[in-house]
Amino acid sequence: xPPELSTKIELYRNMLLIRRFEERVYYLFLEGEIPGTLHQYxxxxxxxxxxxxxxxxxxxxTSTHRPHGHALAKGVTPRAAMAELYGKETxxxxxxxxxxxxxxxxxxxxxxxxxxGGGNTVVTGLGLAFKLRRTDQxxxxxxxxxxxxxxxxxxxxxxxxxxALPVVFLCENNGYGASTxxxxxxxxxxxxxxxxxxxxxxxxxxxxxxxxxREAAAEAVANAxxxxxxxxxxxxxxxxxxxxxxxxxxxxxxxxxxxxxxRDPIVRLRRQLLESGECGEDVLEQVGLDVDAVVEDxxxxxxxxxxxxxxxVLSEAYA
Amino acid sequence: MPEGAAGTRRLTVGEALREAVAEEMRRDESVxxxxxxxxxxxxxxxxxGVYLGLTEEFGHERIVDTPISEKAIAGAAVGAALMGLRPIxxxxxxxxxxxxxxxxxxxxxxxxxxxxxxxxxxxxxxAPVGATTRGAQHSQSPExxxxxxxxxxxxxxxxxxxxxxxxxSAIRDDNPVLVxxxxxxxxxxxxxxxxxxxxTAEVPEExxxxxxxxxxxKREGVDVTVVATHISLYRCLGVADELSAxxxxxxxxxxxxxxxxxxxxxxxxxxxxxxxxxxxxxxTLTGGWGAELAARAADKCLYHLEAPIKRVAARDxxxxxxxxxxQSVVPSAERIRAAILExxx
Numbered sequence: 001x002p003p004e005l006s007t008k009i010e011l012y013r014n015m016l017l018i019r020r021f022e023e024r025v026y027y028l029f030l031e032g033e034i035p036g037t038l039h040q041y042x043x044x045x046x047x048x049x050x051x052x053x054x055x056x057x058x059x060x061x062t063s064t065h066r067p068h069g070h071a072l073a074k075g076v077t078p079r080a081a082m083a084e085l086y087g088k089e090t091x092x093x094x095x096x097x098x099x100x101x102x103x104x105x106x107x108x109x110x111x112x113x114x115x116x117g118g119g120n121t122v123v124t125g126l127g128l129a130f131k132l133r134r135t136d137q138x139x140x141x142x143x144x145x146x147x148x149x150x151x152x153x154x155x156x157x158x159x160x161x162x163x164a165l166p167v168v169f170l171c172e173n174n175g176y177g178a179s180t181x182x183x184x185x186x187x188x189x190x191x192x193x194x195x196x197x198x199x200x201x202x203x204x205x206x207x208x209x210x211x212x213x214r215e216a217a218a219e220a221v222a223n224a225x226x227x228x229x230x231x232x233x234x235x236x237x238x239x240x241x242x243x244x245x246x247x248x249x250x251x252x253x254x255x256x257x258x259x260x261x262x263r264d265p266i267v268r269l270r271r272q273l274l275e276s277g278e279c280g281e282d283v284l285e286q287v288g289l290d291v292d293a294v295v296e297d298x299x300x301x302x303x304x305x306x307x308x309x310x311x312x313v314l315s316e317a318y319a
Numbered sequence: 320m321p322e323g324a325a326g327t328r329r330l331t332v333g334e335a336l337r338e339a340v341a342e343e344m345r346r347d348e349s350v351x352x353x354x355x356x357x358x359x360x361x362x363x364x365x366x367x368g369v370y371l372g373l374t375e376e377f378g379h380e381r382i383v384d385t386p387i388s389e390k391a392i393a394g395a396a397v398g399a400a401l402m403g404l405r406p407i408x409x410x411x412x413x414x415x416x417x418x419x420x421x422x423x424x425x426x427x428x429x430x431x432x433x434x435x436x437x438x439x440x441x442x443x444x445x446a447p448v449g450a451t452t453r454g455a456q457h458s459q460s461p462e463x464x465x466x467x468x469x470x471x472x473x474x475x476x477x478x479x480x481x482x483x484x485x486x487x488s489a490i491r492d493d494n495p496v497l498v499x500x501x502x503x504x505x506x507x508x509x510x511x512x513x514x515x516x517x518x519t520a521e522v523p524e525e526x527x528x529x530x531x532x533x534x535x536x537k538r539e540g541v542d543v544t545v546v547a548t549h550i551s552l553y554r555c556l557g558v559a560d561e562l563s564a565x566x567x568x569x570x571x572x573x574x575x576x577x578x579x580x581x582x583x584x585x586x587x588x589x590x591x592x593x594x595x596x597x598x599x600x601x602x603t604l605t606g607g608w609g610a611e612l613a614a615r616a617a618d619k620c621l622y623h624l625e626a627p628i629k630r631v632a633a634r635d636x637x638x639x640x641x642x643x644x645x646q647s648v649v650p651s652a653e654r655i656r657a658a659i660l661e662x663x664x
Contacts, residue, residue: 060402093433093437096433096434096435096436097433097434103433103434104437105434105437105438110401110438111433111438115421115425115426118394118421118422118425118426120394121390121394121398121422122394122398122426124391124395124398125394125395125398125399125400125401126398126399126401128353128395128398128399128404129399129403129404130402132351132381132399132404133402133404139398151390152390152394152421155386155388156390156391156394158386158388158391159385159386159391159395162386163383316432317428317431317469317470318431318470318472318494319436319439319441319493319494
């Protein structure tokens, strides 16, 4: 079933929100307003948005060192996400987490796990809890191609498989683990092929097509919810930016980058909507204006918020 | 097994731990077990039999047998705890904890802080320690690695009464708690040849907890404070009795029970009385928890000290196999005695 127009516009809006948020964050970082480092999500928006669109608020996700897109797609407010990047008390983790640990229990997102593969075992515990409590919640673990060579990937996938846990393993294969091409670290061309080793379904999806991602995610989530166990979904995608701040991307050709830019998931959906006549340009322009206002509001909110009190942190290691 | 009237029955450490688990599983549906070889029919009930018989009562849903996947065990425990369950995870040997250091140190210990205090990780990880002629990879006492990690709690079990009360407290605690148990203290008969001790103790059936973070004075004395855990504690108590009989020298022996958070108040009040401190553990010397305790004692009690602080620990080598070699590495009664006499000399 193709989604309704309203859903498509929502997908467009959510992808554009991530794009504009990330672009704004990049300049705020360069201007010194945001400390630390950044791992940004431009180019991969279709994955987070397509997957989270089929999740309920009480479904949970685990994320990675590159969590801004996942957070916004799962429902962390732009204000709370931006304030967290600023290290403010009003941030989603009260300034204790930062860029690599965005999350919000109220919307079903653990603080992002910035250890590669770290979420791949933790997610099994979420699934185990849902199974033991006999809820129909689902947990989705986002991870990159790099994580699939961690032991945690294999232990987590196998354990989830034998326990038939309500978990989806969602690989965002953006072709590079930092600077290292996937082809250099795996003789198996496809991540999804590894599903065979664990007796679970595996599928490969065009990660630059939000509708395709959404469809694949819907099937995997439905299987998990129905007690049929985990699926390994591989989304082929690309990050339009460097791995982290200051990455000049010397390990990728400009031609390759241009080719992937030509498959921009936001441009693609926009073109589909316009060419099919489903909606007019004015509608999408308005979405853009709305998104810009939301991002600007988030920046103003973060700037105006207070820093956390250093006296409090000493008592926070323990419940 | 239990015998006699209620209140007078004696349990081994292993039996006491089993009873703690069973009581808490009956009391709270969110408590469950996860580990290798813990609930398989005809299996072991855990590497040291602590879970024997529990599957019959609680079933396979709450006793989750896993593949040999320590990262998955610890990661699943973290995830389930974050969702509000209370997993008791099982490591067959504490040496295997190094397989899941990421899950324990990066995930379990930090999730609460990273979330700005919005999440809790109420898990227990049980792990047997100690040298028992199994060689370098099944003999370690790695408590100190975890004492270094803010966000974790670290418990050392040394007798049946405290084992039950501490494990119950650990299960009810809202933080990740590692419970280290010495293999020679479980109470199985087969271990006597290897130096195992019969540590049966009177263990009440219900209604008591031993709080985390509180030490216990096992023997009162005025001449020297001896702080020790696990089997080293019993060697210290033995030496203390000898020195009392031989020389009238009275050791005050303290079992910290919890290493993190450490009950320094009990230790300082003893130290102000005795002015002398000997710390004994089967963990290796360098960077061991004894070093931390010594540093704190020097900071807080220096002007009460009448002698240098001594540490007696496993020597800084991988644990060798041959019994004669192993005994030369662990803190023996002879080394403990020499250290006490040195500070009291």
